[in-house]
Amino acid sequence: MAAAWGILLIVLAAVLPVITVASNHAGPQPRVSLVRYYGRDVLWLPAIPFLISIAVGGLVRLLIATQWRWPGVMAWALAGATVLAALAGFATIIIGVYILPMRFLLCLSASAASSESSASRPTA
Numbered sequence: 001m002a003a004a005w006g007i008l009l010i011v012l013a014a015v016l017p018v019i020t021v022a023s024n025h026a027g028p029q030p031r032v033s034l035v036r037y038y039g040r041d042v043l044w045l046p047a048i049p050f051l052i053s054i055a056v057g058g059l060v061r062l063l064i065a066t067q068w069r070w071p072g073v074m075a076w077a078l079a080g081a082t083v084l085a086a087l088a089g090f091a092t093i094i095i096g097v098y099i100l101p102m103r104f105l106l107c108l109s110a111s112a113a114s115s116e117s118s119a120s121r122p123t124a
Contacts, residue, residue: 002105003057006050009098013046049085049102052078056106072110079106 017031034042056075063071086099 002053002102002109003050005102005105006046006053009046009049009102010043012098013043049082049099052082053102053106056109060109075106075110079110082106 013034015033017033019032019034019037020029021032021037023029056078059071059075059078062068063075082099082102086102
């Protein structure tokens with residue numbers, strides 16, 4: 001689900017008109033998308049949460065498949081970094097609002113995988 005949200009962020013950066021362009025006319029000003037205003041190079045910014053969600057998904061699968069501890073720790077670290085990035089983005093620019101759902105989804109998947117992994121480990 002977090003990866004789908006990441007793809008949606010990339011699509012919205014390309015098509016959603018959020019930048020107001022000043023014109024010489026009175027009344028409402030025209031709006032353009034981030035890609036239209038800044039160019040295609042801006043797409044790396046919304047791609048970062050998508051790539052993080054793919055990495056967390058891979059780590060969760062590895063945690064469940066191998067029962068090693070480090071994939072769970074790394075998944076939590078990436079989810080925590082996304083939380084911090086969303087908070088920083090929320091405080092500085094409006095993009096943090098769009099990353100908020102992803103941080104909850106990543107933390108939920110890391111938590112579920114950690115609990116599933118610990119429940120399936122044999123007790124001594």
